[in-house]
Amino acid sequence: GQNIDQPTEMTATEGAIVQINCTYQTSGFNGLFWYQQHAGEAPTFLSYNVLDGLEEKGRFSSFLSRSKGYSYLLLKELQMKDSASYLCAVMDSNYQLIWGAGTKLIIKP
Amino acid sequence: ETGVTQTPRHLVMGMTNKKSLKCEQHLGHNAMYWYKQSAKKPLELMFVYNFKEQTENNSVPSRFSPECPNSSHLFLHLHTLQPEDSALYLCASSPTYGQGGTDTQYFGPGTRLTVL
Numbered sequence: 001g002q003n004i005d006q007p008t009e010m011t012a013t014e015g016a017i018v019q020i021n022c023t024y025q026t027s028g029f030n031g032l033f034w035y036q037q038h039a040g041e042a043p044t045f046l047s048y049n050v051l052d053g054l055e056e057k058g059r060f061s062s063f064l065s066r067s068k069g070y071s072y073l074l075l076k077e078l079q080m081k082d083s084a085s086y087l088c089a090v091m092d093s094n095y096q097l098i099w100g101a102g103t104k105l106i107i108k109p
Numbered sequence: 110e111t112g113v114t115q116t117p118r119h120l121v122m123g124m125t126n127k128k129s130l131k132c133e134q135h136l137g138h139n140a141m142y143w144y145k146q147s148a149k150k151p152l153e154l155m156f157v158y159n160f161k162e163q164t165e166n167n168s169v170p171s172r173f174s175p176e177c178p179n180s181s182h183l184f185l186h187l188h189t190l191q192p193e194d195s196a197l198y199l200c201a202s203s204p205t206y207g208q209g210g211t212d213t214q215y216f217g218p219g220t221r222l223t224v225l
Contacts, residue, residue, distance in 0.1 A: 042216035
């Protein structure tokens with residue numbers, strides 16, 4: 001079967017760096033997405049990786065290793081507004097998104 | 110504001126009621142999606158429409174009936190629901206479907222549905 005694994009919850013301190021991991025096993029691969037979802041709000045698109053390596057967008061970076069079935073989202077200079085759930089999703093060979101259950105990130109002052 | 114709107118934002122209904130959820134996208138996208146989101150579970154894809162044609166129906170019970178009159182509007186008609194259908198129902202749209210990175214989905218705020 002197809003499976004996406006990410007930690008259920010993480011806690012970090014304001015101003016610090018946090019890495020949220022995602023491992024996947026899917027039928028084929030057409031890219032990996034990260035979304036941010038604040039409580040009670042819509043998921044918002046953060047990043048898309050289809051090739052190995054690191055993509056940087058301001059304070060957020062996303063890394064992909066296709067051979068290892070692994071990605072991470074790196075958040076730097078954490079702010080209180082970064083408290084949210086972070087969703088990892090992989091596009092399989094049929095171009096369907098397989099979603100993880102999300103990682104709830106709690107930022108403490 | 111993501112360009113995808115959903116109404117109503119909250120809905121409480123009895124098991125014998127009939128109601129409809131509405132989604133509208135102002136992004137000029139060609140594909141639209143319905144998802145169910147339950148607490149601590151992955152997003153569940155329900156239906157996909159591409160250029161108004163239904164391309165995916167992930168074994169969704171017939172008490173959920175989608176309608177896509179044009180590429181900008183999507184409805185989910187509900188009837189004789191069960192309490193376990195209580196969840197957040199999210200609508201999304203994407204520029205393309207079946208093409209990889211340009212399939213990036215943009216979500217509406219969702220309808221919080223409670224079935225009594």
